[in-house]
Amino acid sequence: MSILGKEDILKNYDVIARQIFAEFLGTFLYLSISLLAETNLGKSVVGTSLANGLLVASVIQIIGHISGGHINPAVTVGVLTCGHITVIKAILYIIAQIFGSLIGSCVAYSVTDVTLRNGLGATVPHFNMRADQVFGLEFIMTFILVAVVLSVMDNRNSNGLGSGPLAIGLSVTACQSSAVMYSGSLNPVRSFGPAVVMNIWTFHWVYWVGPILGGIAAGVIYRFIFTIRDSIIIN
Template sequence: MHAIGRCLGTKEMKNYRKLFKQLFSEFLGTFLYLCIVLSAGIANETNNNTVVISLANGLVVASIVQMCGHVSGGHINPAVTVGALVCGHIKPLKAVCFVAMQVLGSVAGSAVAYLVSAAKLRGNLGATLPYTDTRHEQAFALEFLMTFLLVSVVLSVLDSKRGSRGLGSSPLAIGMCITGCYCASIPYTSSLNPVRSLGPAVMMGIYDAVWVYWAGPLSGGLVAGIVYRFFLGVSHYEYNLRKRSF
């Protein structure tokens, strides 16, 4: 039983103060993300300005990671949480709680975006759907690939064994990755985050392709976690060897 408890992370769930701060951090970060990026999407829906929407997503995520990263890691994305779980950065019980807070933050943020937007400009509130002539399986593949890259970058940031190998600002690296992925994917599909799609879908009742935006990013996050853990991450042997060399 003790071994099962250690695997699930029951002990760290008893540190209620720390847990509350982490859960609130994930809720607040996701709430702010949905509020702002949906507002940016609504403001640019008529001219479909790819660059503006991409920059809004990247800059907002970078800002939220800077704000919340020291508390919870600033996941604000179930796909990132899945990748972190596979790599051992978070235990299963806490991962479930993080995803629950992300879902709540998504719906709350989407509700605020709905309330503050003018009805004639609101459209579908930025609900994610495969664009014209893009099949669901094509959208799934794009979501998988883009999220794989995003989660791989996040895991490289979380990897403490890399030492000084990582260059520059972690929030900036994540934000730039998201901006690039959005620039590439907006003509076909645009989510990279299941809760980015969930909130508007709930508010507007648009569930036509919601499975694409859960299955694609979650699969990408899962595979990214496996690849980073076994192929890209610094092993304990390499880490100890590098420590002895100094």
């Protein structure tokens, strides 16, 4: 099958339509609830980190067997780089994730009391951090997340926590517990929805470039180093 995936779209459009809807629904569910964590808990590191990680795990449990449960353009790009998804499907996934982010953020906005709304969980640098510092954190944290996702997808990996969704969710929790007071997106659409709804764009480009490059780096290393002896199959 070609890396572009045009033939796959034409032959399996019904399956791919369900996968695209699953990515939209999963991202919508994640944003509509996860954004409430900061409005309810303020800047509680533990609460915010647990809410995000456990929601990621929950959503992946719901849609993982349908679409892979990416709900994150950086994960989609990392999976594409590793050769597990075609280009056209990856683009459609990302479009679905963007729409899910926007609608989920609107729902979170609509159900939040105006006195608690604040920035609606918009990701902005803390403690006057520079753009390069935020970039570095987002790159490293998303590298870890995507590497965990790829390890879960690797059928040679029989070790671990016994639950792929839990492993992925805990990687989000671990990274955010460490750095959420500095930066803690790990997901471009997690940043995009609140930025649009609240019109907060401080260093917003970093929350796209850092995670996506981190995802690409994880995909390259997993594809060409960790699976060097295995054939790469595009699903």
